[in-house]
Amino acid sequence: MARLAVEERRALLLQAAARVIARVGVSDATTRAIADEAGMSQGAFHYCFRSKDELLRQMLTDLLDHLDRRARNALDATRTSASAGAALRDGLRTLWSELASRENENLVLYELTVVALRSPELNDLPAQQYERYFSIMEQFLRDVAERWNITWTRPVERLARFAVAGIDGLGLSWLVTRDDDTVTGVLHDIACHLQEHAAPAP
Missing domain, CATH: 1.10.357.10 (Tetracycline Repressor, domain 2)
Known part of the structure; x- marks a missing residue:
């Protein structure tokens, strides 16, 4: 993941979030769950999105x-x-x-x-x-x-x-x-x- 540009990371996180939400809903789609789905750390999540x-x-x-x-x-x-x-x-x-x-x-x-x-x-x-x-x-x-x-x-x-x-x-x-x-x-x-x-x- 280290070589990916921020926009590429954002796109991967958005795709991961859609999959997580489809499975468990918005309330259970935590930043950790989304980051895990995208194969990233929570730190990488917050580097791409403030919240x-x-x-x-x-x-x-x-x-x-x-x-x-x-x-x-x-x-x-x-x-x-x-x-x-x-x-x-x-x-x-x-x-x-x-x-x-x-x-x-x-x-x-x-x-x-x-x-x-x-x-x-x-x-x-x-x-x-x-x-x-x-x-x-x-x-x-x-x-x-x-x-x-x-x-x-x-x-x-x-x-x-x-x-x-x-x-x-x-x-x-x-x-x-x-x-x-x-x-x-x-x-x-x-x-x-x-x-x-x-x-x-x-």
């Missing part, structure tokens, strides 16, 4: 950046859909596939969100997190409207929040039930609800 909170902040920021890119790519893939309704269904299904393929990452993200809400050092992050979710979905709905010459009969901000709430809840319930059929049905229902609020543009 566990600083590491958690970086983890949550990185997870959101990755999720942001994946979500935008998934929703952008609907440019080949045949209609506005198909784009809504295809977009939500593709987005869900991206989320479900990384279940450990999603479990860590849910837990970090709850921990951040309770931490004075981290409680600014969840608001930023959901604003990013809303922004991605709003842009998707605006793109659909522009591409197929429709207008939304409800404020697009509200529709975006409805879609995000549905997908967010599905993600958590799926981690518990692993019920893929229900997920498919609910995603279809969300897309249908959104389509009900689409009208031809004047």
Whole structure:
């Protein structure tokens, strides 16, 4: 480890922390456990991060950046859909596939969100997190409207929040039930609800 640059050490510690949290949760992911997982000493941990909170902040920021890119790519893939309704269904299904393929990452993200809400050092992050979710979905709905010459009969901000709430809840319930059929049905229902609020543009 002595030859690794600080940024490489930080990356290894972040990866180790994600594995430890997925196994035992945030509260039991001590700096010692994380350092051991990364094959480093606690001194090396504190050389890279001043505290566990600083590491958690970086983890949550990185997870959101990755999720942001994946979500935008998934929703952008609907440019080949045949209609506005198909784009809504295809977009939500593709987005869900991206989320479900990384279940450990999603479990860590849910837990970090709850921990951040309770931490004075981290409680600014969840608001930023959901604003990013809303922004991605709003842009998707605006793109659909522009591409197929429709207008939304409800404020697009509200529709975006409805879609995000549905997908967010599905993600958590799926981690518990692993019920893929229900997920498919609910995603279809969300897309249908959104389509009900689409009208031809004047």
